[in-house]
Amino acid sequence: MQTLNDPKIIVALDFPSEDPALALVDQLDPAKCRLKVGKELFTRSGPQLVKGLQNRGFDVFLDLKFHDIPNTTSAAVAAAADLGVWMVNVHASGGEKMMVACRERLESFGADKPLLIAVTVLTSMGASDLVGVGITDSPEAQVSRLAALTKNCGLDGVVCSAQEAPKLKAEQGAGFQLVTPGIRPLSADKGDQQRIMTPTDALKAGSDYLVIGRPITQAADPLAALDAIHSEISGL
Numbered sequence: 001m002q003t004l005n006d007p008k009i010i011v012a013l014d015f016p017s018e019d020p021a022l023a024l025v026d027q028l029d030p031a032k033c034r035l036k037v038g039k040e041l042f043t044r045s046g047p048q049l050v051k052g053l054q055n056r057g058f059d060v061f062l063d064l065k066f067h068d069i070p071n072t073t074s075a076a077v078a079a080a081a082d083l084g085v086w087m088v089n090v091h092a093s094g095g096e097k098m099m100v101a102c103r104e105r106l107e108s109f110g111a112d113k114p115l116l117i118a119v120t121v122l123t124s125m126g127a128s129d130l131v132g133v134g135i136t137d138s139p140e141a142q143v144s145r146l147a148a149l150t151k152n153c154g155l156d157g158v159v160c161s162a163q164e165a166p167k168l169k170a171e172q173g174a175g176f177q178l179v180t181p182g183i184r185p186l187s188a189d190k191g192d193q194q195r196i197m198t199p200t201d202a203l204k205a206g207s208d209y210l211v212i213g214r215p216i217t218q219a220a221d222p223l224a225a226l227d228a229i230h231s232e233i234s235g236l
């Protein structure tokens with residue numbers, strides 16, 4: 001599912017409930033950004049909120065990072081497609097059978113199917129965190145491995161950090177979508193993110209979509225923060 005206008009910024013609505021989320025959304029322009037609904041907000045406010053955002057004209061990335069057996073995960077992405085979301089994600093580490101089952105299950109949705117994206121290595125993880133879960137390769141090598149698996153399974157792209165974008169674009173080609181969180185304008189707090197990049201550098205590196213949460217949602221003036229990022233990147 002692709003819209004004519006293709007805003008690059010996806011605002012992560014990491015709010016505890018619908019009211020503060022809608023207070024921000026009501027100031028936003030669907031021509032300038034898309035919206036991401038993740039685990040916290042979805043668990044509280046659910047499909048109705050997603051529909052409300054779509055009725056306001058926004059494309060919604062449903063970020064529930066499904067990771068389960070193929071039967072369960074493919075049914076979950078079909079439920080997301082029924083909701084009409086623009087993008088949905090699973091964990092690439094769920095493996096080939098799981099990702100293929102998801103891709104196949106979405107085929108019946110035809111042109112209305114959401115983009116199916118796989119999370120590689122969380123942007124909050126560095127090399128030592130990977131060692132902790134038994135992976136001794138660098139984050140970059142592990143991201144490349146999972147991106148290749150994802151492409152072979154026929155998915156539309158991956159979630160990765162912008163730091164890996166140049167390598168992935170070279171390895172997987174221009175059409176393979178790179179969705180990059182861990183975006184931090186120079187003045188913003190890193191928080192729990194480790195593999196970060198500025199909005200401008202991320203787009204120059206090959207990111208297709210910038211997922212941005214706290215630098216906008218926690219700013220004293222969220223609209224001004226979004227506008228500043230928007231004007232920074234619109235000249236690129």
Ligand SMILES: O=C(O)c1cc(=O)[nH]c(=O)n1[C@@H]1O[C@H](COP(=O)(O)O)[C@@H](O)[C@H]1O
Nearest residue numbers: 012063121122123159181182211212213214
């Ligand atoms: O799938 C995601 O969106 C995601 C993957 C990842 O590796 N890292 C990551 O931060 N995210 C999400 O992207 C958003 C980043 O938010 P901020 O760090 O506040 O900008 C959060 O909603 C995360 O859940």
